[in-house]
Amino acid sequence: MGSTRYISSMGELTRKDNSLCFRKNNKNVYIPVENTKEIYCLSEVSINTKLLDFLSKNNIVVHFFNYYEGYSGTFYPKGQYNSGKLLVKQVEAFKENRLVIAKAFVKGIADNIYEVLYHYYRHDNGKIKDTLDWIKDFMPDNLDKATDIKMIMQVEGETWQRFYSEFKNILPEDFVMNKRVKRPPDNPINALISFGNTLLYAKTITAIYNTHLDQRISFLHEPSEGRFSLSLDVSEVFKPIIVFRTIFELVNKRQLQIAKHFDKNLNYCLLNEEGRNIFIKAFEERMETVFLQPKLKRKITYRTAIKLDCYKLIKFMLEGRKFKPFNLKEKM
Incomplete structure (x- = not known):
């Protein structure tokens, strides 16, 4: 892998x-x-x-x-990529441009959700049209009107909820969830989402470690003790592309089945070892998917795309270049 x-x-x-x-x-x-x-x-x-x-x-x-397939922590080699100059710029960006960067992340999330859903709409699934129309016509206006982080997070939350509401039109009935439950997940689809999000979060931690950014200073999520909040910001944009496309393919092709690949208890549901291995293999293959990045004019992977988003942030902080997270349609 x-x-x-x-x-x-x-x-x-x-x-x-x-x-x-x-x-x-x-x-x-x-x-x-x-x-x-x-x-x-x-x-x-x-x-x-x-x-x-x-x-x-x-x-x-x-x-x-941990036991519930949730993230516990990371061992970091000593900070060979520390940069005092960039740390100062990152703090300045948080103070002066937090809303601009947070809105860019939410716009990136919505654009990528749109592309993932549009794939199913294109294949004769007209029921998804209402959510596509909302993302295209109403979400940008709602985001523009947001004047603080709480309002921006509300727009993000509604975008995800509308996305989740379309699972009934994408997945077989036994995988449809009533609501998103995280700690611990209570049904198979929540188990898949939680596990996939956790793997992607850890991938993003590694990507950020290999830049000069500080993991603790985030823009969309509140900087908080006990977690790397910048990794939450950066990974959100890639969840529709990497986590959810992996889930949809594995479930719809019946490579993951409820009876064979999940351990269910009274209050939780987790992938068993065979299920985890199937998911990890597909997740890694998705991370290593190669595509042409038009601006660079060379082929890259999604793993590299995550790291490039970190460099886009750095260029925004140091050079004032516009920050636009990875866009699935544009491949950059």
């Missing part, structure tokens, strides 16, 4: 000479360091300080997840 390694079983991760070694059930699985950029620990994994030092020297980011 490219530069990402997933560990989905309980075990111990250690350094073995100049390689990583994952030990489970008294068997060793070796992970080459050369092409590894990030590791996802999806189960209980034991580590030690010797390993952390080795990971730091090789600039490998490790993401940890």
